[in-house]
Amino acid sequence: MESSAKSIFLRLALPTTVVWGLFFLAGNYIESTPRPQASISGIGETKVAEKPDIASVTLGVQTGRQESSQEAMETLEEQMNAVLGAVKALEIPENDIQTSGFSLYPAYDWIEGKQVPRGYEASQNVTIKVRNPGKVGDVISAATKAGANNVSGIQFLMDDMAALRDRARSESIAKAKKQAEDLAEELGMSLGKLTSYGEDISSFPDTGYGKGGYGGGGGTVMAEGPVPIGEQEFTLRVYLTYELR
Structure with missing residues (x-):
């Protein structure tokens, strides 16, 4: 009888011990789990918002059709020398003038479905950094008067964005x-x-005057007049x- 009572007691005590053991382990786990830091x-x-301190303008010469490649190159050289001379006369240093495009190519006409050679054409563009943005209109005017017939873009920029x-x-x-x-x-x-x-x-807003250019393509002469500078704006968060x- 005594042995039977002990057996019953053990059967009852064991589940209770297991349950309390589980609560103990769970409590330790909860305490050891780090809480999120507030x-x-x-x-x-x-x-x-700042007024731009430099300007960049791209301009150049297109010769139109010439009888030979040599004549096209000679015409281009003569006209570009005149343009560059006019620009440098405005105290634009040579280091601020960089060739940005050059081409020499044959010209053709289509006659009765056939391609007929009609001489050669040449073109050259230069990009000019103008360190006084207020002078960009003067640069364009002087260049076009000297023979530039293509002004392909103006940008107003900040020299030290950093x-x-x-x-x-x-x-x-x-x-x-x-x-x-x-x-x-x-x-x-x-x-x-x-x-x-x-x-x-x-980002800075687009400061160029037209994707295709300011003043159009070959044969277009820039009209004289003021070139608004405006302000450059950006927001940093x-x-x-x-x-x-």
Whole structure:
């Protein structure tokens, strides 16, 4: 009888022991699992608007049809020398003038379904950096008067974009951190270590005057007049996340 009672007691006690053991293990697991660290984020935005400090203009000469390739090249050289001379007379240094296109090709007419040779044509374009954007109109006017018949684009640019981005980034970081600090203070807490950083920057607007050019293709002469410069704008945003403590 005593042996039977012990057996019944063991059968009852064992499941209870197992259950309590499971609760103990589960409790230890929950305590050992790290809880998510509370965090807070701030966003800072800085808009930069500056007047461009350099301009870039591409212009050149198209000879039209000449009787031979040699005549086309001689005509091109003569006209380009006149154009470059007029540009340099405006105190544009030679280092700021770069050839950006050159071609020599045969010309043809189609007569009664046949391709008939009609001499040669030559063209050359140069890209000119104008360090005083206010003079870009004078450069175009002088070049076209000297024989340039193709002006294929004007752009107004910032010479030191890196410095502008650095300035905007510093201001945006300060704004983002201040926002995060203010929010943490409202919650009765303070900022811990920085856990993430991100930024994005908007692109400059298109500053060229036409994809196909300003003034059109060959044979087009640029009319005199002011060339508006406007402003360059971009926005830089910074995203900061901190632990709360």
